[in-house]
Amino acid sequence: xxxxxxxxxxxxxxxxxxxxxxxxxxxxxxxxxxxxxxxxxxxxxxxxxxxxxxxxxxxxxxxxxxxxxxxxxxxxxxxxxxxxxxxxxxxxxxxxxxxxxxxxxxxxxxxxxxxxxxxxxxxxxxxxxxxxxxxxxxx
Numbered sequence: 829x830x831x832x833x834x835x836x837x838x839x840x841x842x843x844x845x846x847x848x849x850x851x852x853x854x855x856x857x858x859x860x861x862x863x864x865x866x867x868x869x870x871x872x873x874x875x876x877x878x879x880x881x882x883x884x885x886x887x888x889x890x891x892x893x894x895x896x897x898x899x900x901x902x903x904x905x906x907x908x909x910x911x912x913x914x915x916x917x918x919x920x921x922x923x924x925x926x927x928x929x930x931x932x933x934x935x936x937x938x939x940x941x942x943x944x945x946x947x948x949x950x951x952x953x954x955x956x957x958x959x960x961x962x963x964x965x966x967x
Contacts, residue, residue: 874920882917 873879885901886893895915896906904910 878917879921882914882921 873883881902882898885898889901893901895911895918898914898918899906899910902914904914
Protein backbone atom coordinates (compact mmCIF):
# COMPACT_ATOMS: atom_id res chain seq x y z
CA UNK A 829 0.00 0.00 0.00
CA UNK A 830 2.76 2.43 0.90
CA UNK A 831 4.46 1.68 -2.38
CA UNK A 832 1.30 2.63 -4.29
CA UNK A 833 0.91 5.82 -2.23
CA UNK A 834 4.49 6.78 -3.07
CA UNK A 835 3.85 6.16 -6.78
CA UNK A 836 0.62 8.18 -6.74
CA UNK A 837 2.33 11.01 -4.87
CA UNK A 838 5.10 11.07 -7.46
CA UNK A 839 2.49 11.19 -10.24
CA UNK A 840 0.73 14.11 -8.50
CA UNK A 841 3.97 16.11 -8.26
CA UNK A 842 4.90 15.54 -11.94
CA UNK A 843 2.42 18.12 -13.41
CA UNK A 844 3.51 20.66 -10.79
CA UNK A 845 7.17 20.16 -11.76
CA UNK A 846 6.30 20.50 -15.47
CA UNK A 847 4.34 23.71 -14.76
CA UNK A 848 7.34 25.12 -12.87
CA UNK A 849 9.62 24.36 -15.84
CA UNK A 850 7.19 26.13 -18.19
CA UNK A 851 7.12 29.16 -15.86
CA UNK A 852 10.92 29.33 -15.79
CA UNK A 853 11.10 29.03 -19.58
CA UNK A 854 8.50 31.80 -20.02
CA UNK A 855 10.38 34.10 -17.66
CA UNK A 856 13.62 33.44 -19.56
CA UNK A 857 12.01 34.12 -22.94
CA UNK A 858 10.39 37.35 -21.76
CA UNK A 859 13.78 38.53 -20.52
CA UNK A 860 15.39 38.17 -23.95
CA UNK A 861 15.71 41.32 -26.08
CA UNK A 862 13.25 41.80 -28.97
CA UNK A 863 14.94 40.65 -32.20
CA UNK A 864 13.03 43.19 -34.33
CA UNK A 865 11.96 42.69 -37.93
CA UNK A 866 14.36 40.87 -40.23
CA UNK A 867 16.40 43.03 -42.57
CA UNK A 868 15.13 43.01 -46.16
CA UNK A 869 17.41 41.29 -48.64
CA UNK A 870 19.69 43.51 -50.69
CA UNK A 871 18.17 44.31 -54.08
CA UNK A 872 19.60 42.41 -57.01
CA UNK A 873 21.28 44.73 -59.48
CA UNK A 874 21.11 44.12 -63.20
CA UNK A 875 24.15 42.27 -64.54
CA UNK A 876 25.11 44.90 -67.11
CA UNK A 877 28.43 46.61 -66.21
CA UNK A 878 26.94 50.08 -66.72
CA UNK A 879 24.74 49.58 -63.66
CA UNK A 880 27.73 48.49 -61.61
CA UNK A 881 29.63 51.62 -62.72
CA UNK A 882 26.70 53.87 -61.84
CA UNK A 883 26.45 52.31 -58.38
CA UNK A 884 30.20 52.80 -57.90
CA UNK A 885 29.77 56.50 -58.73
CA UNK A 886 26.98 56.85 -56.15
CA UNK A 887 29.00 54.96 -53.54
CA UNK A 888 31.90 57.36 -54.00
CA UNK A 889 29.69 60.47 -53.97
CA UNK A 890 28.80 62.23 -50.74
CA UNK A 891 25.73 64.01 -52.11
CA UNK A 892 22.83 63.26 -54.49
CA UNK A 893 23.70 63.26 -58.18
CA UNK A 894 21.77 64.14 -61.30
CA UNK A 895 22.02 62.17 -64.54
CA UNK A 896 24.29 64.82 -66.08
CA UNK A 897 26.69 64.58 -63.12
CA UNK A 898 26.75 60.78 -63.41
CA UNK A 899 27.68 61.14 -67.11
CA UNK A 900 30.53 63.44 -66.16
CA UNK A 901 31.71 61.03 -63.45
CA UNK A 902 31.65 58.14 -65.96
CA UNK A 903 33.59 60.21 -68.51
CA UNK A 904 30.72 60.03 -70.99
CA UNK A 905 30.15 62.83 -73.44
CA UNK A 906 27.55 65.17 -71.97
CA UNK A 907 25.07 64.73 -74.80
CA UNK A 908 21.28 64.45 -74.56
CA UNK A 909 21.38 60.81 -75.69
CA UNK A 910 23.87 59.81 -72.98
CA UNK A 911 22.04 61.79 -70.29
CA UNK A 912 18.73 60.14 -71.22
CA UNK A 913 20.32 56.68 -71.21
CA UNK A 914 21.79 57.27 -67.75
CA UNK A 915 18.46 58.69 -66.56
CA UNK A 916 16.66 55.54 -67.70
CA UNK A 917 19.20 53.36 -65.93
CA UNK A 918 18.80 55.42 -62.75
CA UNK A 919 15.02 54.99 -62.91
CA UNK A 920 15.44 51.25 -63.35
CA UNK A 921 17.75 51.12 -60.33
CA UNK A 922 15.37 53.23 -58.22
CA UNK A 923 12.19 51.24 -58.83
CA UNK A 924 11.44 48.11 -56.84
CA UNK A 925 11.95 44.87 -58.71
CA UNK A 926 8.62 43.23 -59.54
CA UNK A 927 8.97 40.16 -61.77
CA UNK A 928 5.22 40.09 -62.50
CA UNK A 929 5.29 43.66 -63.81
CA UNK A 930 8.40 42.93 -65.87
CA UNK A 931 6.65 39.96 -67.46
CA UNK A 932 3.55 42.06 -68.12
CA UNK A 933 5.64 44.57 -70.06
CA UNK A 934 6.77 41.79 -72.39
CA UNK A 935 3.27 41.18 -73.75
CA UNK A 936 3.13 40.83 -77.51
CA UNK A 937 0.91 43.45 -79.22
CA UNK A 938 -1.22 40.69 -80.80
CA UNK A 939 -2.20 39.43 -77.36
CA UNK A 940 -3.17 42.97 -76.36
CA UNK A 941 -5.59 43.01 -79.30
CA UNK A 942 -6.98 39.67 -78.14
CA UNK A 943 -7.42 41.10 -74.63
CA UNK A 944 -9.39 44.05 -76.00
CA UNK A 945 -11.68 41.68 -77.88
CA UNK A 946 -12.02 39.55 -74.79
CA UNK A 947 -13.21 42.55 -72.78
CA UNK A 948 -15.63 43.64 -75.52
CA UNK A 949 -13.72 46.84 -76.17
CA UNK A 950 -13.59 48.10 -79.73
CA UNK A 951 -10.21 47.67 -81.42
CA UNK A 952 -10.38 51.33 -82.43
CA UNK A 953 -12.41 53.96 -80.68
CA UNK A 954 -15.63 54.79 -82.53
CA UNK A 955 -15.74 58.37 -83.70
CA UNK A 956 -18.93 60.33 -83.42
CA UNK A 957 -19.10 62.19 -86.71
CA UNK A 958 -21.29 65.01 -85.38
CA UNK A 959 -19.25 65.94 -82.30
CA UNK A 960 -15.84 64.57 -83.32
CA UNK A 961 -15.42 62.90 -79.92
CA UNK A 962 -13.89 59.43 -79.58
CA UNK A 963 -15.95 56.89 -77.63
CA UNK A 964 -13.07 56.27 -75.19
CA UNK A 965 -12.85 59.95 -74.27
CA UNK A 966 -16.57 60.51 -73.78
CA UNK A 967 -16.39 60.24 -70.00
